[in-house]
Amino acid sequence: MRVTPRTSALVASILACFLVVTPGVRAQGTTLLGPSPYLAFDDSLPGAGAAISPFSTVDFGYFHLEDFEDALLNTPGVTADAGVAGSGSGFQDSVDADDGVINGTGRFLGSYGGFTGTTAMTFTFDASVLGALPTHVGIVWTDQGSAGSGGTFTANLSFEVFGSGGSSLGAIPPSPVGQPSDIGGTLEDRFFGAVNLEGIRSFRITTDSLGDWEMDHLQYGFVPEPGSAMLLLAAFVAVSRRR
Ligand SMILES: [Ca+2]
Ligand SMILES: [Ca+2]
Ligand SMILES: [Ca+2]
Known part of the structure; x- marks a missing residue:
């Protein structure tokens, strides 16, 4: 040759x-990532520092980033069993970078919300649409309402991934998130994710609060x-x- x-x-x-090479905890062939600070997907804007996606430097076969700025969950091959996308409200709490500047706020932008009483959301991937199940999945928690958490705007969040047969591939145990405010700060925002090279069929994110809560930057990609x-x-x- x-x-x-x-x-x-x-x-x-x-x-x-x-x-x-991805840092994190390994469980059953799964590398669990986070919760980790997140201000932007990558370091292209000044000010994000290390608060970026662990996937931003991975060489993917395919990759999708849903930032909800069009107020829709419409990247290919993914559905959610709860929650709704939205954009434009002063209570909306987006990832900081989505307005083009890292400045401590992501208000009036797009995010994905779970309303009062929704304590878990499952995002499921469709291999027939994507060509293969994603090997890398993640989402960014951005806000917690007060109901059920004593007015502290905090919660404990867990994140679990499941394989093609539906069995658990590993979980990030309940982890404290939030700050005592509901006005859209971004230093509290946290990335939760996982890598499993055999493919991830779905992930579930669960809160122990009954208040409304928000997420952003759903991201998933495939590495052979x-x-x-x-x-x-x-x-x-x-x-x-x-x-
Ligand atoms: Ca911003
Ligand atoms: Ca957004
Ligand atoms: Ca926030």
């Missing part, structure tokens, strides 16, 4: 598909398993040798 710059670039991109990447690499080498 003659190694040209183009060959090297192709091999590098195939290898990058599975050489994904090492076996798949090695098969791709072997096929590429075989084709190159025939040339």
